[in-house]
Amino acid sequence: MDTTNGAFTCGLDAALVVLGGKWKPLILFHLAHGTRRYGELRRAIGHVSDKVLIQQLKELQADGIIDRLDYGEIPPKVEYSLTAFGRTLGKALAPLCEWGTKYSSNVEAIIERRKVAEGPHAAWKR
Amino acid sequence: MDTTNGAFTCGLDAALVVLGGKWKPLILFHLAHGTRRYGELRRAIGHVSDKVLIQQLKELQADGIIDRLDYGEIPPKVEYSLTAFGRTLGKALAPLCEWGTKYSSNVEAIIERRKVAEGPHAAWKR
DNA sequence: GTTGGCACTTACCAAAAAGTGCATACTGGA
DNA sequence: TCCAGTATGCACTTTTTGGTAAGTGCCAAC
Numbered sequence: 001m002d003t004t005n006g007a008f009t010c011g012l013d014a015a016l017v018v019l020g021g022k023w024k025p026l027i028l029f030h031l032a033h034g035t036r037r038y039g040e041l042r043r044a045i046g047h048v049s050d051k052v053l054i055q056q057l058k059e060l061q062a063d064g065i066i067d068r069l070d071y072g073e074i075p076p077k078v079e080y081s082l083t084a085f086g087r088t089l090g091k092a093l094a095p096l097c098e099w100g101t102k103y104s105s106n107v108e109a110i111i112e113r114r115k116v117a118e119g120p121h122a123a124w125k126r
Numbered sequence: 127m128d129t130t131n132g133a134f135t136c137g138l139d140a141a142l143v144v145l146g147g148k149w150k151p152l153i154l155f156h157l158a159h160g161t162r163r164y165g166e167l168r169r170a171i172g173h174v175s176d177k178v179l180i181q182q183l184k185e186l187q188a189d190g191i192i193d194r195l196d197y198g199e200i201p202p203k204v205e206y207s208l209t210a211f212g213r214t215l216g217k218a219l220a221p222l223c224e225w226g227t228k229y230s231s232n233v234e235a236i237i238e239r240r241k242v243a244e245g246p247h248a249a250w251k252r
Numbered sequence: 253g254t255t256g257g258c259a260c261t262t263a264c265c266a267a268a269a270a271g272t273g274c275a276t277a278c279t280g281g282a
Numbered sequence: 283t284c285c286a287g288t289a290t291g292c293a294c295t296t297t298t299t300g301g302t303a304a305g306t307g308c309c310a311a312c
Contacts, residue, residue: 010155037258101137111143165287204288
């Protein structure tokens with residue numbers, strides 16, 4: 001784990017360039033489980049607006065993390081999938097998913113504590 | 127890797143509750159390398175404002191991820207370190223750091239491509 | 253006719269987040 | 283005197299982000 005790396009202060013800084021976006025990690029997670037159509041992805045992620053989901057899908061595509069396959073049909077049929085590059089990132093995200101699963105009740109307690117505090121970050125947010 | 131988990135759509139969603147914040151992942155990264163004084167942390171992270179760094183340190187402390195030890199001296203001496211809980215998260219972040227290190231030149235290319243595009247996300251950002 | 257499915261686009265804007273500038277107090281050096 | 287070091291608070295400003303609402307066009311079902 002190198003701490004100096006070109007323009008980045010560390011590898012994590014570089015990863016965050018690609019992953020930074022409210023919904024990008026979850027997009028990656030779901031696509032790591034297989035190709036998805038837009039609507040499937042939308043429903044799996046939950047409370048995200050069309051506008052923002054599409055925006056972040058476009059960014060991920062432009063960055064070479066995901067592929068978009070348009071079948072050119074009506075009604076529209078479009079599929080999203082991870083590129084080979086995106087799959088390397090998906091793999092690197094897996095331990096974080098496992099951590100979240102393992103400590104989900106701790107995290108729920110944190111959320112409750114935030115609500116009670118009604119402080120600088122009261123609501124559930126990321 | 128479970129995909130349904132209480133209020134979270136997946137473990138990653140839970141992790142992002144704790145990690146969500148522009149500077150939180152990097153704070154974690156640096157503290158995973160050892161206890162740091164405020165100024166050390168500030169300089170290591172780079173271009174972050176005092177106000178926001180302190181704010182996010184406070185949040186991480188409130189969430190039980192980091193500890194703050196005030197020596198009560200003048201000039202002030204304060205140290206930040208990961209809790210045991212925080213160390214589990216730091217460990218889960220390590221693969222992402224490694225990914226970033228491995229693919230840092232790809233990421234640099236992405237940044238350049240974004241600049242050229244002058245599009246929806248032109249500048250280097252996370 | 254309306255409504256729903258599919259996958260987007262655009263204009264507008266409110267809220268959230270990050271940042272700036274100034275300040276605190278002590279010590280030492282130029 | 284000013285500046286630097288240490289770590290943080292507060293008021294205000296700026297930037298960024300996410301969202302809402304309305305819309306596109308085709309087809310099928312009610």
